Amino acid sequence: MVKLTSMVKTSGCAAKLSPKELFSVIETLPVLKCDKLLNGYEGAEDALIYDLDDGRVLLETVDFFPPMVDDPYTFGQIAAANAISDIYAMGGKPAVCMNLVCFPACLELSVLSEILKGGIDKVREAGCVIGGGHTISDPTPKYGLCVTGFAEKGKVWRNKGARVGDVLVLTKALGVGIINTAKKADMCDDEAFNIAVNSMTTLNKRAYECAKELDIHAATDVTGFSLAGHSNEMASASGVKIVIDTSKLNIIPSALEYARFGLLPEGLYNNREYLADKVDFSNTIPLELQDLCFSPETSGGLLLSMSKEDAERFIKLFGEPARIIGYVADGSGVEII
Ligand SMILES: Nc1ncnc2c1ncn2[C@@H]1O[C@H](COP(=O)(O)OP(=O)(O)OP(=O)(O)O)[C@@H](O)[C@H]1O
Ligand SMILES: [Mg+2]
Numbered sequence: 001m002v003k004l005t006s007m008v009k010t011s012g013c014a015a016k017l018s019p020k021e022l023f024s025v026i027e028t029l030p031v032l033k034c035d036k037l038l039n040g041y042e043g044a045e046d047a048l049i050y051d052l053d054d055g056r057v058l059l060e061t062v063d064f065f066p067p068m069v070d071d072p073y074t075f076g077q078i079a080a081a082n083a084i085s086d087i088y089a090m091g092g093k094p095a096v097c098m099n100l101v102c103f104p105a106c107l108e109l110s111v112l113s114e115i116l117k118g119g120i121d122k123v124r125e126a127g128c129v130i131g132g133g134h135t136i137s138d139p140t141p142k143y144g145l146c147v148t149g150f151a152e153k154g155k156v157w158r159n160k161g162a163r164v165g166d167v168l169v170l171t172k173a174l175g176v177g178i179i180n181t182a183k184k185a186d187m188c189d190d191e192a193f194n195i196a197v198n199s200m201t202t203l204n205k206r207a208y209e210c211a212k213e214l215d216i217h218a219a220t221d222v223t224g225f226s227l228a229g230h231s232n233e234m235a236s237a238s239g240v241k242i243v244i245d246t247s248k249l250n251i252i253p254s255a256l257e258y259a260r261f262g263l264l265p266e267g268l269y270n271n272r273e274y275l276a277d278k279v280d281f282s283n284t285i286p287l288e289l290q291d292l293c294f295s296p297e298t299s300g301g302l303l304l305s306m307s308k309e310d311a312e313r314f315i316k317l318f319g320e321p322a323r324i325i326g327y328v329a330d331g332s333g334v335e336i337i
Pocket of ligand 2 (some may be wrong): 045046086089220221222223
Protein backbone atom coordinates (compact mmCIF):
# COMPACT_ATOMS: atom_id res chain seq x y z
CA MET A 1 0.00 0.00 0.00
CA VAL A 2 1.17 3.58 -0.76
CA LYS A 3 2.56 5.31 2.32
CA LEU A 4 0.57 8.46 3.04
CA THR A 5 3.68 10.41 4.04
CA SER A 6 5.40 9.51 0.75
CA MET A 7 2.72 11.53 -1.08
CA VAL A 8 3.46 14.83 0.64
CA LYS A 9 6.29 17.35 0.60
CA THR A 10 5.45 19.01 3.90
CA SER A 11 3.10 17.70 6.54
CA GLY A 12 0.94 18.70 9.46
CA CYS A 13 1.22 22.27 10.69
CA ALA A 14 4.67 22.42 9.07
CA ALA A 15 2.80 22.73 5.75
CA LYS A 16 1.51 26.20 6.61
CA LEU A 17 2.49 28.98 4.22
CA SER A 18 5.36 30.98 5.73
CA PRO A 19 4.15 33.67 8.16
CA LYS A 20 6.11 36.28 6.19
CA GLU A 21 4.21 35.49 2.99
CA LEU A 22 0.83 34.98 4.68
CA PHE A 23 0.88 38.20 6.69
CA SER A 24 2.30 40.24 3.78
CA VAL A 25 -0.91 39.40 1.88
CA ILE A 26 -3.34 39.56 4.80
CA GLU A 27 -2.11 43.06 5.70
CA THR A 28 -3.18 44.31 2.29
CA LEU A 29 -6.69 42.83 2.35
CA PRO A 30 -9.73 45.01 2.94
CA VAL A 31 -11.20 44.38 6.41
CA LEU A 32 -14.93 43.72 6.23
CA LYS A 33 -16.43 45.36 9.29
CA CYS A 34 -19.48 44.12 11.13
CA ASP A 35 -20.57 45.12 14.66
CA LYS A 36 -20.99 41.51 15.68
CA LEU A 37 -17.59 40.34 14.45
CA LEU A 38 -15.44 41.12 17.47
CA ASN A 39 -12.17 40.13 15.78
CA GLY A 40 -11.15 39.37 12.23
CA TYR A 41 -8.08 37.82 10.68
CA GLU A 42 -6.03 40.99 11.25
CA GLY A 43 -5.26 40.03 14.87
CA ALA A 44 -3.78 36.58 14.04
CA GLU A 45 -6.14 34.98 16.54
CA ASP A 46 -7.02 31.30 16.73
CA ALA A 47 -10.70 31.73 15.85
CA LEU A 48 -13.15 34.43 14.89
CA ILE A 49 -15.46 35.79 17.60
CA TYR A 50 -19.05 36.57 16.61
CA ASP A 51 -21.39 38.21 19.14
CA LEU A 52 -24.67 36.31 19.52
CA ASP A 53 -26.25 39.17 21.52
CA ASP A 54 -27.41 36.82 24.26
CA GLY A 55 -24.32 36.90 26.48
CA ARG A 56 -22.56 34.31 24.33
CA VAL A 57 -20.19 34.47 21.39
CA LEU A 58 -19.75 32.03 18.54
CA LEU A 59 -16.16 30.98 17.78
CA GLU A 60 -15.18 29.58 14.40
CA THR A 61 -11.95 28.19 12.99
CA VAL A 62 -10.79 26.07 10.06
CA ASP A 63 -7.67 23.91 9.77
CA PHE A 64 -6.49 21.19 7.41
CA PHE A 65 -3.15 19.76 6.34
CA PRO A 66 -1.30 16.82 4.68
CA PRO A 67 -0.50 13.67 6.70
CA MET A 68 2.53 13.31 8.99
CA VAL A 69 1.79 9.65 9.77
CA ASP A 70 1.10 6.69 7.47
CA ASP A 71 -1.81 5.25 9.40
CA PRO A 72 -4.94 6.95 7.98
CA TYR A 73 -7.03 6.53 11.16
CA THR A 74 -4.30 8.15 13.27
CA PHE A 75 -3.95 10.96 10.73
CA GLY A 76 -7.69 11.61 11.03
CA GLN A 77 -7.41 11.79 14.80
CA ILE A 78 -4.46 14.20 14.66
CA ALA A 79 -6.06 16.52 12.10
CA ALA A 80 -9.27 16.69 14.13
CA ALA A 81 -7.50 17.24 17.47
CA ASN A 82 -5.46 20.02 15.83
CA ALA A 83 -8.48 21.75 14.28
CA ILE A 84 -10.57 21.63 17.45
CA SER A 85 -7.64 22.99 19.48
CA ASP A 86 -8.17 26.56 18.21
CA ILE A 87 -11.58 26.64 19.95
CA TYR A 88 -10.05 25.49 23.26
CA ALA A 89 -7.30 28.10 22.76
CA MET A 90 -10.04 30.77 22.76
CA GLY A 91 -11.54 29.41 26.00
CA GLY A 92 -14.53 27.99 24.12
CA LYS A 93 -16.47 24.76 24.00
CA PRO A 94 -16.45 23.19 20.52
CA ALA A 95 -19.91 22.19 19.30
CA VAL A 96 -20.19 21.35 15.61
CA CYS A 97 -17.70 20.51 12.85
CA MET A 98 -17.53 20.01 9.09
CA ASN A 99 -14.98 17.79 7.33
CA LEU A 100 -12.57 19.22 4.73
CA VAL A 101 -10.95 16.58 2.53
CA CYS A 102 -8.54 16.49 -0.41
CA PHE A 103 -8.20 12.91 -1.59
CA PRO A 104 -5.98 11.40 -4.33
CA ALA A 105 -7.64 9.29 -7.01
CA CYS A 106 -4.85 6.69 -6.73
CA LEU A 107 -5.66 5.74 -3.11
CA GLU A 108 -8.17 3.10 -2.06
CA LEU A 109 -11.41 4.48 -0.64
CA SER A 110 -10.84 2.46 2.53
CA VAL A 111 -8.07 5.00 3.30
CA LEU A 112 -10.57 7.86 3.10
CA SER A 113 -12.95 5.94 5.31
CA GLU A 114 -10.24 5.39 7.95
CA ILE A 115 -9.19 9.06 7.93
CA LEU A 116 -12.80 10.13 8.45
CA LYS A 117 -13.36 7.53 11.18
CA GLY A 118 -10.30 8.85 13.04
CA GLY A 119 -11.76 12.35 12.76
CA ILE A 120 -15.20 11.23 13.95
CA ASP A 121 -13.77 9.49 17.01
CA LYS A 122 -11.83 12.63 18.05
CA VAL A 123 -14.85 14.85 17.40
CA ARG A 124 -16.96 12.52 19.55
CA GLU A 125 -14.34 12.61 22.31
CA ALA A 126 -14.51 16.41 22.21
CA GLY A 127 -18.28 16.19 22.74
CA CYS A 128 -19.03 17.63 19.28
CA VAL A 129 -20.81 16.42 16.17
CA ILE A 130 -19.95 16.49 12.47
CA GLY A 131 -22.64 18.11 10.32
CA GLY A 132 -21.18 17.64 6.83
CA GLY A 133 -18.11 18.44 4.81
CA HIS A 134 -16.55 18.97 1.41
CA THR A 135 -14.30 16.61 -0.56
CA ILE A 136 -12.20 17.22 -3.66
CA SER A 137 -9.91 15.05 -5.70
CA ASP A 138 -6.32 16.23 -5.25
CA PRO A 139 -2.91 14.51 -5.71
CA THR A 140 -1.86 15.47 -2.14
CA PRO A 141 -4.07 14.07 0.63
CA LYS A 142 -5.24 16.62 3.20
CA TYR A 143 -7.77 16.50 5.99
CA GLY A 144 -9.12 18.86 8.60
CA LEU A 145 -12.21 20.47 10.04
CA CYS A 146 -14.10 23.69 10.21
CA VAL A 147 -15.12 23.94 13.88
CA THR A 148 -17.74 26.12 15.56
CA GLY A 149 -17.82 26.58 19.31
CA PHE A 150 -19.34 28.84 21.92
CA ALA A 151 -18.16 30.80 24.95
CA GLU A 152 -19.54 33.30 27.43
CA LYS A 153 -18.87 36.74 25.99
CA GLY A 154 -16.76 38.01 28.91
CA LYS A 155 -14.79 34.79 29.21
CA VAL A 156 -13.17 34.44 25.79
CA TRP A 157 -9.39 34.04 25.87
CA ARG A 158 -7.60 36.25 23.35
CA ASN A 159 -3.95 36.39 22.34
CA LYS A 160 -3.97 39.93 23.77
CA GLY A 161 -4.22 40.45 27.52
CA ALA A 162 -0.96 38.98 28.83
CA ARG A 163 0.16 41.12 31.80
CA VAL A 164 3.62 42.00 33.04
CA GLY A 165 4.31 39.65 35.96
CA ASP A 166 2.26 36.77 34.48
CA VAL A 167 3.85 33.40 33.94
CA LEU A 168 3.37 31.23 30.87
CA VAL A 169 2.23 27.65 30.93
CA LEU A 170 2.64 25.28 27.98
CA THR A 171 0.49 22.15 28.24
CA LYS A 172 2.28 19.76 25.86
CA ALA A 173 5.90 18.77 25.26
CA LEU A 174 7.74 20.26 22.26
CA GLY A 175 9.44 18.53 19.36
CA VAL A 176 6.80 16.77 17.24
CA GLY A 177 7.79 18.64 14.05
CA ILE A 178 11.39 17.46 14.41
CA ILE A 179 10.30 13.92 15.33
CA ASN A 180 8.01 13.79 12.27
CA THR A 181 10.92 14.88 10.06
CA ALA A 182 13.17 12.19 11.57
CA LYS A 183 10.44 9.59 11.02
CA LYS A 184 10.13 10.57 7.36
CA ALA A 185 13.90 10.13 7.02
CA ASP A 186 13.56 6.68 8.66
CA MET A 187 15.79 7.84 11.51
CA CYS A 188 13.30 8.04 14.35
CA ASP A 189 13.23 5.63 17.27
CA ASP A 190 9.85 4.09 18.09
CA GLU A 191 9.66 5.49 21.60
CA ALA A 192 10.04 9.11 20.44
CA PHE A 193 7.58 8.59 17.60
CA ASN A 194 4.97 7.02 19.90
CA ILE A 195 5.27 9.94 22.32
CA ALA A 196 4.84 12.39 19.43
CA VAL A 197 1.80 10.55 18.05
CA ASN A 198 0.26 10.34 21.50
CA SER A 199 0.80 14.07 21.94
CA MET A 200 -0.64 14.97 18.52
CA THR A 201 -3.78 12.85 19.02
CA THR A 202 -4.45 14.31 22.47
CA LEU A 203 -7.20 16.91 22.56
CA ASN A 204 -6.51 20.14 24.42
CA LYS A 205 -9.88 19.54 26.09
CA ARG A 206 -8.54 18.71 29.56
CA ALA A 207 -6.15 21.66 29.44
CA TYR A 208 -9.11 23.92 28.65
CA GLU A 209 -11.22 22.34 31.37
CA CYS A 210 -8.50 22.71 34.02
CA ALA A 211 -7.85 26.33 32.97
CA LYS A 212 -11.38 27.58 32.58
CA GLU A 213 -11.98 28.07 36.32
CA LEU A 214 -8.79 30.19 36.54
CA ASP A 215 -8.18 33.78 35.49
CA ILE A 216 -6.52 33.29 32.09
CA HIS A 217 -5.22 36.63 30.77
CA ALA A 218 -4.20 35.47 27.28
CA ALA A 219 -4.04 32.19 25.39
CA THR A 220 -3.16 30.57 22.09
CA ASP A 221 -2.06 27.14 20.89
CA VAL A 222 1.48 26.38 19.77
CA THR A 223 1.28 25.03 16.23
CA GLY A 224 2.84 25.71 12.84
CA PHE A 225 4.40 29.07 13.60
CA SER A 226 6.37 27.51 16.50
CA LEU A 227 6.74 28.32 20.18
CA ALA A 228 8.66 31.49 19.30
CA GLY A 229 6.15 32.54 16.64
CA HIS A 230 2.98 32.03 18.65
CA SER A 231 4.65 33.63 21.69
CA ASN A 232 5.49 36.60 19.47
CA GLU A 233 1.84 36.88 18.38
CA MET A 234 0.80 36.99 22.04
CA ALA A 235 3.55 39.47 22.94
CA SER A 236 2.68 41.75 20.04
CA ALA A 237 -1.12 41.64 20.65
CA SER A 238 -0.60 42.25 24.38
CA GLY A 239 2.08 44.98 24.07
CA VAL A 240 4.52 43.05 26.28
CA LYS A 241 7.70 41.00 26.05
CA ILE A 242 7.56 37.24 26.51
CA VAL A 243 10.57 35.58 28.11
CA ILE A 244 10.98 31.83 27.55
CA ASP A 245 13.31 29.89 29.82
CA THR A 246 14.65 26.97 27.78
CA SER A 247 15.70 25.12 30.96
CA LYS A 248 11.99 24.79 31.78
CA LEU A 249 10.84 23.34 28.45
CA ASN A 250 9.40 19.85 28.32
CA ILE A 251 11.03 18.29 25.25
CA ILE A 252 10.21 14.92 23.69
CA PRO A 253 13.25 12.61 24.11
CA SER A 254 15.51 12.48 21.02
CA ALA A 255 14.08 15.71 19.51
CA LEU A 256 17.20 17.74 20.30
CA GLU A 257 19.44 14.94 19.04
CA TYR A 258 17.54 14.84 15.72
CA ALA A 259 17.75 18.63 15.51
CA ARG A 260 21.52 18.35 15.95
CA PHE A 261 21.54 15.91 13.00
CA GLY A 262 19.76 18.58 10.93
CA LEU A 263 16.42 16.72 10.76
CA LEU A 264 14.45 19.95 10.64
CA PRO A 265 11.05 20.63 9.05
CA GLU A 266 11.01 23.12 6.19
CA GLY A 267 8.59 25.44 8.03
CA LEU A 268 11.26 25.99 10.68
CA TYR A 269 13.37 28.04 8.26
CA ASN A 270 10.36 30.19 7.33
CA ASN A 271 9.59 30.81 11.00
CA ARG A 272 13.21 31.69 11.75
CA GLU A 273 13.36 34.15 8.85
CA TYR A 274 10.07 35.84 9.79
CA LEU A 275 11.04 36.10 13.45
CA ALA A 276 14.67 37.21 12.94
CA ASP A 277 14.10 40.72 14.31
CA LYS A 278 11.42 39.71 16.84
CA VAL A 279 13.18 37.00 18.84
CA ASP A 280 16.35 37.47 20.91
CA PHE A 281 18.42 34.53 22.12
CA SER A 282 20.85 34.74 24.97
CA ASN A 283 24.13 33.74 23.31
CA THR A 284 24.45 30.58 25.40
CA ILE A 285 21.48 28.83 23.76
CA PRO A 286 22.73 25.88 21.68
CA LEU A 287 21.62 25.87 18.06
CA GLU A 288 19.41 22.78 18.44
CA LEU A 289 17.43 24.48 21.22
CA GLN A 290 17.04 27.56 19.04
CA ASP A 291 15.81 25.27 16.24
CA LEU A 292 13.29 23.68 18.60
CA CYS A 293 11.87 27.12 19.44
CA PHE A 294 11.29 27.84 15.72
CA SER A 295 10.04 24.36 14.86
CA PRO A 296 6.42 23.91 13.72
CA GLU A 297 4.40 21.86 16.19
CA THR A 298 1.40 19.88 14.94
CA SER A 299 -1.53 19.76 17.36
CA GLY A 300 0.61 21.41 20.05
CA GLY A 301 -0.36 22.47 23.53
CA LEU A 302 -2.09 25.56 24.88
CA LEU A 303 0.13 28.51 25.81
CA LEU A 304 -1.59 30.24 28.73
CA SER A 305 -0.69 33.52 30.43
CA MET A 306 -1.85 33.87 34.04
CA SER A 307 -0.71 34.77 37.55
CA LYS A 308 1.96 32.59 39.18
CA GLU A 309 -0.58 31.41 41.77
CA ASP A 310 -3.06 30.30 39.10
CA ALA A 311 -0.26 28.65 37.11
CA GLU A 312 0.78 26.60 40.13
CA ARG A 313 -2.85 25.61 40.66
CA PHE A 314 -3.09 24.61 37.00
CA ILE A 315 0.06 22.50 37.08
CA LYS A 316 -1.15 20.70 40.21
CA LEU A 317 -4.51 19.96 38.61
CA PHE A 318 -3.34 19.10 35.08
CA GLY A 319 0.00 17.41 35.81
CA GLU A 320 2.37 16.25 33.08
CA PRO A 321 3.36 17.27 30.45
CA ALA A 322 2.46 20.88 31.37
CA ARG A 323 5.23 23.21 32.52
CA ILE A 324 5.69 26.83 33.51
CA ILE A 325 8.04 27.84 30.68
CA GLY A 326 8.49 31.57 31.08
CA TYR A 327 7.07 34.90 32.09
CA VAL A 328 5.76 38.21 30.80
CA ALA A 329 7.90 41.35 31.10
CA ASP A 330 7.92 44.97 29.98
CA GLY A 331 9.03 45.46 26.39
CA SER A 332 8.24 43.76 23.10
CA GLY A 333 9.01 40.60 21.17
CA VAL A 334 10.34 37.34 22.58
CA GLU A 335 13.48 36.75 24.60
CA ILE A 336 14.71 33.19 24.88
CA ILE A 337 17.07 32.57 27.79
N1 LIG B 1 -6.54 32.65 3.66
C1 LIG B 1 -6.75 33.38 4.77
N2 LIG B 1 -7.64 34.39 4.77
C2 LIG B 1 -7.85 35.14 5.86
N3 LIG B 1 -7.24 34.94 7.03
C3 LIG B 1 -6.35 33.95 7.09
C4 LIG B 1 -6.06 33.11 5.99
N4 LIG B 1 -5.13 32.19 6.35
C5 LIG B 1 -4.86 32.45 7.65
N5 LIG B 1 -5.59 33.50 8.09
C6 LIG B 1 -5.56 34.10 9.43
O1 LIG B 1 -4.21 34.31 9.81
C7 LIG B 1 -4.04 34.06 11.21
C8 LIG B 1 -2.99 33.02 11.38
O2 LIG B 1 -3.44 31.84 10.74
P1 LIG B 1 -3.18 30.45 11.37
O3 LIG B 1 -3.68 29.41 10.45
O4 LIG B 1 -1.76 30.42 11.80
O5 LIG B 1 -4.08 30.49 12.67
P2 LIG B 1 -4.46 29.31 13.59
O6 LIG B 1 -5.75 28.80 13.12
O7 LIG B 1 -4.32 29.73 15.00
O8 LIG B 1 -3.35 28.23 13.27
P3 LIG B 1 -3.18 26.85 13.97
O9 LIG B 1 -4.21 25.96 13.48
O10 LIG B 1 -1.83 26.48 13.48
O11 LIG B 1 -3.28 27.07 15.45
C9 LIG B 1 -5.41 33.64 11.75
O12 LIG B 1 -6.03 34.77 12.33
C10 LIG B 1 -6.14 33.20 10.50
O13 LIG B 1 -7.53 33.37 10.63
MG1 LIG C 1 -4.03 28.42 16.69
